Amino acid sequence: MRNLPLFGARSQTLILWLIPGLRRFSSAASGGGGAGVAVKKVTRSKFEPALEDLRALVRDADFVAIDLEMTGVTSAPWRDSFEFDRSDVRYLKLKDSAEKFAVVQFGVCPFRWEPSRGSFVAHPHNFYVFPRKELPVHGPSYEFLCQTTSIDFLAKYQFDFNACIREGISYLSRAQEAEALKYLSSKYLDGLANSFCNLEEHVDIPLVRTADLFFSERMKTKFQEWRDAILKGSDKGCADKENADSNEMQFQTVFFKMRPAVFLNGFSTHQLNLIQLVVRKYFKDLVYICVVDEDNSWQRRLVYVETEEDKASFMKEVQQDLIRVEKRVESAVGFRQVVDLLASDGKLIVGHNCLLDLAHIYSKFFGPLPSSMMEFILAVHEKFPYIIDTKHLLNSSQVIQFLMKRSSKSLSSAFSLLCPKVSSVYQNSTSSTYVRFEIQADETGSSCFNSGAKHEAGYDAFMTGCVFAQACSHLGIKFEVHTPLCDLARNGKIKNYINVLYPSWNSGTVLHLNTGTESLESGYKRKYPAVIFANIVLIWGFPSKFKPKDLKDCICRVFGPDSITSIFFIDTTAALIQFSKEEFVNEILVLKDTLERVNDPISMLHPLSKLLEGGNTRAANYDTYRDICAASASKVLFADQADSLGIRWKTKLGTGSQETKEASCNETTTDITSLVEHSSEVRADSIRQFKHQISYGDILDSLNVSKSLLGKGMTST
């Protein structure tokens, strides 16, 4: 079993990820109906009132269920999570996904226990979210990735892309908000400061070019003409004159803060600098300002002020505008207010398989994701002190395991199994085993209510909450007794399930939010022996016709049939090879390096040279795999990804390559001896003899050759 290659691992993970974005795919079609559940659809135009309503609902809620829909899950096929991923690599993949893809739907469903009715009242909300650019600030969030299959998947469930793109609510993360405020106010103040400051500080634009001189002169005359026209009170004549001069930019008098002004459009930054210089130098009664206008772009104006006092009061008025800019930033915060609301007073948050959701929430609404899993988990814990992952709950509770008869743990199948009364036609059942749910569709605004459907964030959040409440009841929480239900999060019966996340990867571990650690899930049966990462070599760029079997043959001929524990093909261009011994890792790297250095017939005949055909085969240890996963690029093929990092070396030897060469040389000998002893005594003797015959200088090469001979011999026996 130990030596069984892990060829199966790939196909297994492929099944899990066959349809990316399909995190909770269910074969049980019955669970998806969701007939009659009124889900409130919230878009940009209805956001403000909906937020106000939600505030009250969340405040009174016992717990809030959430769910997210994204534009994709993996940015490249090799970014899927594999059995061979160390936990840091898995975090890097999670981070990559959360950073690249956009959230398009955010489901929020507050649940409140209503003792008088003996049921839970749920308010499913479905927010359409779109990272629209609302401020004249640039940022990476205004570009996102779409995974074609995920988009197609959303389309299959009738996702409304028009509502999302046209009417989606935009947002700023806390970090973005701070940055935008800083940028806008500094730019704003710059515009003002320039008009206030005295000349001495602005000698940085030397008028050296004739073109600049001409331009400045021309501007000077034009400004003079314009001002004179205003003073004469007849800017009509001026306008006529400008029209005649058709190829020049036209000054049209507008009013800004009750004062005559002109727009300065169509100038380059350099020209604007010159204009500022001209204004400061020659016009005491003109002010250059730069403000944000209604459609969020910068607008530069030249404003006429009558006196110094008027100038001062004007500047004050403009400065007050800055407050308006701040307001604007505030309103651009948009959907983040909902997340702030959820994080505000330590509400119990319920999600299903929600690690990826939390990563998205953190990166979109708080700030850039930290570099390690530990930091991330602790940061999430700080924002959301009580989180329940229903996937973990369903997996680890014996009672529920029994009830679910070990069927699929997808959300919709759990929902249809645990809450059959809700999932079928909704009715007020009096049966005591089932928790009762009511959906409150408030007021008359029926137009904004859609009947929920599977894979719609609002409805999924509702299902998650129902599953959680039902599970609580199975765990022995009596909602009727525990009224008021204010402290569900501290209830002893679910204490063990709080803040434990089920990682989306199949590693048999759980994440503890309050400690930031990953531990083995109880009762997990490992299908394969634990992976020893130090024994792994990463190889990529080998000939495309190379199949797992070829690779195994090739390496086994050099290191012996028992040398490989497992081989895992990341994609057609790259593979991870787990050796049975750690020293093989360095050996193969050194050997590969040597083979590539020397170009004699012996190395050409070496069995490993088949792997090196094409001259693009690279090899390195596991850390390089992590580094490549950490890179922000996402090429479809792993080999292309590695290329895009600018990796130029062919083999990355371990630390202190010279020493390891020596060491590995010795190790090789002992290793061979042991191997040989293992197989046959006669061979061992022949090897030793062989060793004596050759010169010491070529020892490494010859060893490899001898070893390959040995390998051949062993495969033939």
Place this chain on the structure above:
Amino acid sequence: MAASSGKQRWAGAVKQVTKSNFAAALQQLRTDVDSADFVAISCRKTGDSVASSRRHPWHRVLPIDTPEVAYLKARLSAESYEILQFAVCPFRLRGYKVLAYPYNFHLFPRDEINLVVPSYSFSCQTSFLTSMAQEGFDFNACIYDGISYLSRVQESMVKERNLIPQIQPVSSCSSLSVADSIFMSRIRSRVVHWWNVCKESSNTIDGDLIKSLQKLISGTELYGSRPSMSISVCSDRQVQLALQTVSHIHDDIVPLVVPDKSGGPKAVRIVLTNSEADKNLLMTEIQNIENEQNLRVRGFREVIDVISSSNKPVIGYNCLHDFTFIHSKFIAPLPPTLFEFMCSLRLVFTNILDINHLSKEIGPLRKAKNLPAALSFLKGQFFVPIDIELPPKAEENSNKAIHGNNVLQITYLFAALSALLKRNPDGQLPQGQNIMPIEDYSNIFYPLCTSLQEPDDELNYLVEHAKKSSTDNLVFLWGFSHLISSKELKRELQQIHEVFTEDFELQLMDKTCAAVVFSRSGLAEALLKEMESAKFCSDALSMKTSGLRAAGYDAYRKVCMSGLWEADLADSLENIMSGSTNSLSASSEKDSSEVYRRSESTIDLSDL
């Protein structure tokens, strides 16, 4: 005559094509292209390297980019973004009159055949989606019902896995071995026996049991309603031998080659037909199945193939960008160099006219940064009474969709420009000459570039000055310890070294790196040399900028060539510099191609 009225007039004129009406539209387009003089194209993408707001501003095509670098940047964006709308307008030009047949195809790279996805993932810039949304673009229709496609290369990959039986031409094998003749005679006897049985059984009236027994013995299956039989083969040679044998037996047998999953031949299936007419019927049936399969596999690419095979001149605006997209989505992955790209592209489109290049002929028009600007300039400056005649609007097309109107603007602009360019000095069009000597203009791309400034700066300083400057005079600086504005940096540099006391331009490429352009040649080289000698860094004045690094244009070119896009420019430059030890000075000696040469920086295939 005004642009606004044109928009009104053209509303609903463009035929909107989705999956549901694609087959019919394709037929129509074929005839329209056949009768047209030119084909104008334009596409709407999910993002672009021209107006990029992505995390690395230096990815935009910039005035300092040589054509080679501009291509590499266009390649990057073609590989990351997706085309959502592709407008095609075949048109005839008769003097001032234009007969146009515009189509707008809605695309989505759906995996239609469960074999190859046209693209695994693609990037979207929200600004592009928002502006499409403002035009009332229906994203649901596009994603639910958009036409998918496969590139030529992807199709050939799929072909290998195509499981549909096909007719293969018979080529006689020259030398037959003993084994071959045994194989052939065995097949012959089997087929003849089967043929006889089939003929007999159609004449006699047997019981069902006997019939099915006969079927079992002779190995008869049904192909549609016709009897057929499979002959297993294991190589291409055996396929040929089998085909050869069968062709000699009887005329009413049609052999088909059935491929296996890996693309190799699995069997030869022979189908018995009743008569000559029936045989023809079968042949057309098979042909239809193949055509259907092709349409399903190629999808929108059929349109590209129609345009390509028509050999009509193709008109575009900002062709470098559009054609890098077209090449990467519909033909093949983009080659690593501009030269290879142009060669490869020319094999598909023999004659491409870039409006940007044409409008260069009319001086000030080149300043126009986009299509509407160029149109309004043209209308303001010249009197060109172009009349676009459109096909009558279909009944159902009552909606005033304006998607794909870009292609009509291009058509209009082209008609106007060609009228202007061939107009005699007296203002009359020369008679009897409908097509101007377009050869002079074809296949020259004029890359459109943008400034690194915020997009709210309407115009770009470097373009206006359009002064010649060699790549020799360019230096990239990075390693300034903190984020500063270009103004501050300039001031700081002036204190550091004497070369900066002379006239120079500075632009921040991103927050980590700045490009410095010296107006006097030799200064850049001097600076690089001095920095290499490390004298510079020990200078007391430069304490503030002790980590300052510099590289010539060559390092920048190398960064773009080796695809080190996913980092700040400083990091990428550092990466390249660490790879080559003497690249500091190497930049100035080799390859001193000029940038900023607004007139010469076009890409001319004829020169290559």
